[in-house]
Amino acid sequence: MRITFHGAARQVTGSAHLLEIGPYRLLLDCGLFDSDRIDPDSPNRKLPFDPRSLDAVIVSHAHNDHIGRLPFLVKQGYDGPFYCTSATADVTGVMLRDSARIQREDVRNAATSHPHLEHVDPLFDLLHVEWVVERMRRLPYGEPTEIVPGVALTLHEAGHILGSAIVQLDYREGGRDRRFVFTGDLGRRNTSLLPDPAVVKDIDILVSESTYGNRELDPYERLMKQLHAIIARATRLRGKVVIPAFSLGRTQRMVYCLQELFAVHKARPIPIYVDSPLANRLTDIHRDHPDAYTPHAREIMDKDPLYFGSRYVEYCQSFEDSRRLNYLNGPMVIISSSGMCEAGRIRHHLRHVVADPENAVVIVSYQAEGTLGRQISEGVERIQILDRWYDLNAAVYVLDGFSGHADRNDLAAWYEQTGGGIEHGFLVHGEPESMEALAPLLQPHVKTPVRIPEVHESFEV
Known part of the structure; x- marks a missing residue:
């Protein structure tokens, strides 16, 4: 097998990994980079x-850093199938249609504010999205499916968001059976809503995410106690609690956590x-998809x-x-988007809400540097929202343990359960410091040195 890392290499976004097995070429994900999509050099x-x-x-799975360029593949000539879980197929259609709408707006705005970009087309349009949706092949968890001659695909529960999957490929090469595994994005353990990530054994080649490879997040029980205290404060002060949340995954998780808080923890x-x-x-x-929980x-x-x-919930x-x-x-x-x-x-x-000390802002996800969410999470005194400045007097709570990503302890536990004996290990989907901190936890389970690939770097394994 030859594997080339065309995205999420020493960075989080742009997941795209090309596998060459004999005469066949398989692509794992094709996501958006954190880059201006209108820029011709993006x-x-x-x-x-x-x-x-x-x-x-x-x-x-259906986050944009994993699916955001699928219609662009179609636009550039790809006419084959897309394999995923049924839930991922359902979510992908909604996410990509919304992305196409945003891109049309971006192009219109660019033509007004940047005349030199007036002839730039959207990355893709709705027609390309519909071709992606039409070509999706829905697979259940745990059932091997031959996707090209001699290569069987099995999807396993990843516990990250609805429909997320660990990718397992079994094939025969050099007279022996081999197994390749891509974690996708792994979820946290014991978070109540989604099942824990499935464990895969007898792995020969592993490509693992590393988003929180250098972080230990609060356990779910502690997070729920903290959330309980925030809700009790709002009840006492008759204040408002604002939670910025991504539309996919985090919003549904926070609604469920509040439902659990009321039903099990007896919060008012x-x-x-x-x-x-x-x-x-x-x-x-x-x-x-009630069976997903x-x-x-x-x-x-x-x-x-x-x-x-x-x-208690109104949409x-x-x-x-x-x-x-x-x-x-x-x-x-x-609870409202966007998450940053x-x-x-x-x-x-x-x-x-931000100027009133009786209100609260609860940060439940990663906030990229330079974003308004990052400024709020760092507790600056004043923030600019649209065209006005406001004093940040509201209480700010950072509960990033509600993240859908496994932390370093979750990843270490998953590696331990694989049984080791892995021939080749690679780390992707993380900042360099996260990868470097995680590599020593993966290394005892891998026979050769764990690699942290550069973008477009290839390996024969």
Whole structure:
């Protein structure tokens, strides 16, 4: 096998790994880089391989850093299948259609503010998205499927978001059976909503994510106690709690955690408002897959007529619904996107709460450097929201343990359970410091030195 890392190499975004097994070429994911998609020189607009030469594309899960360039593959000539779980197929259609809409808006804005970019086309359009959706092949967890002659694909539960999968490929090479495994993005253990990541044994070649390879996050029990205290404070002060959350995964997780808080931990219920049109559509898909959740989660959510919904949860559909929240008194929780506070309705809500010390902002995900969310999490005195400056007087709580990514302890435990004996190990999808901190935890289970590849670097394994 020859493997080439065309993305997420010494960085988090742009996941794309090309496998060559005999005469066949398989691509694992094709995600967006954290780069301006309108810029003609953006890495998002450059494919270092011929999409027409691919025999199959395998999709680990539906976050944009893993699926964001799939329609661009089609635009550039790929006409083969996309293999993924059923839930990932459902979510991918929603995510990519939303991405196409945003790109059209970006192109229109660029033509106005940057005349030299007026002839730039979107990275892809809705037609290319529909071709991706049409060519998706839905596979259940745990069932091997021959995707090219002599190569069997098995998807396993990754516990990261709905439908996320660990990718296992079994094939025969050099007269012996071999097994390749790509973790995709692994979830945390014991988080109540989704099952723990499945364990895969007898691995010959492992490509592992490393997002939080240098971090130990709070366990779920401690996070729930902290959340309980925040809700109790809001009840006592009649304040508002604003939670910036990504529309896919984090919003649904936080709604469930609050449901669990009310049902199991006996916190006094307060109204929860979810204000994100995209999150609303994605939550509908989450309701279509009740078998994806743990028995404990199903027991809690089965008590209500609608998963991720109860008499305490209201989903805002229109902008008028969103604006109405400004005039309601607390206590209440508002969950809104975007997760890093750079766009979407969350900025509208922050403008109305950050100056009041009786309110709170709860950060539940990674905040990239330079974002408004990062400034809030660092507790600066004043922040600029849109065109105005505001004093940051609201209480700020950083509970990034609610992340969907495994921390270094979760990753170490998963490596331990594989049984070791791995011939080759690679770390991707992380900042260099995370990879370097994680490598010593993986190394005892790998016979050869663990590698941290550069972008476009190739290996014969």
